[in-house]
Amino acid sequence: MNSIKIAARQPIDIEQTLQSGQVFRWNKIGEWYYLVINHNLVSIKQESLEDILVRSETLSGLDLETAVNDYFRLDDDIEYIYKSICTDKHIRSAIQSYRGLRIVRQDPWECLVSFICSANSNIPRISSNMTNLAAAYGNKLHLDEHSNYSFPSPHQIFQAGEQQLRELKLGFRARYVAAAAKFVLYGECDLDSLKKLSYEESKQTLTLISGVGQKVADCVLLFSLEKLQACPVDRWVRRAMEGWYSIEPNLSYEEISSWAINRWGPFTGYAQQYLFQQKRLEVSN
DNA sequence: GGTTGACCTGCGGAC
C-alpha cells in the first residue's frame, strides 16, 4: 500500500467535485473516496480544503501524485479562475458555497460513454449503467479489501455489441454506445488527439458520432479534452440562465452557450459548473 | 431551418 499526502496550495473539495455530475463511477467508504484513475484504483481522503491523502497499490510516489494532480486539474490556478469568472453576485455566491469544486480531467472514452448514457436519464441511473458496463467487461482492480473495475476499452464494448448493452439496461442508448465504440475503433479518430484541435473542430468531430449532440459533446470537451471554454447547457444551466440572467426561455442551445462564452471567456466551463451546482442543489434543499 | 414525438427504465411525487 502506497500512501502520500498532496498539498494543493489552493482549494480542492473532493466531495463537491465528485458530486457535481462530472464523474459517475466512484464510491465513498467511511472518509475515503474510491475511484479509478488510469486503470488504477485509488482512494482519497480530504484532510483540509487544500490537502488530501491518497492511497494506491499500483501507483506510488511521483506517479501517484501526478495521476491525482492531473485528474483533479490541480495545475489550474483556481484563484485566478475565480477572479476571472466572478462577474456578478450569482457566480460570487456559487463560488462561496462550493469553493474547491474542480473541473476534472478524466479519460475521454469513459467520459464519452457516460454522457451518451446521460440522455433522458438521471445521475443514479447513469452511475448504475457505468458500473454495470465496468463490471461486465472491465478488469478487476483491488485496493485493500475493496475492489472496482477498469472501464472497458472501445474494443471490449464493440465486441459486446448492442444487444448485450441493452441487457445492461442502457435502453435506446445501447445503439449509440455501440456506434461510439465503432467510431473510435475504426474511425481513425484517437480521442486524445482532439485535445490538439480547436474547440470548434473537436466539437464538430465528436458530433459525427451517432448519439452525440451539442450537449454531450460539450461535456466530453470540458471534462476530458481540455476545452475549459465549453459550456454544456442542460436543464439546470438553462434554468440558472433564465432565472439569474434573464435569458429568454426560447433561446436555442447555441445561443445560450455562445452568450455564456462571450460573457465568461476561456473559463466559461468553470462558471457553468458552479452555476449548475448552485441551481441543482438550491432546488433539492 | 425550427418543431415534435419516440426512445428504455426506474423512482420520487401526485392522485
Add this chain to the structure above:
DNA sequence: GATTTCAGGTCAACA
C-alpha cells in the same frame, strides 16, 4: 397502493 411523470438529450420526420 397503482398510475403517471420526469429525468443533466438526440435523432428522424415533418411542416
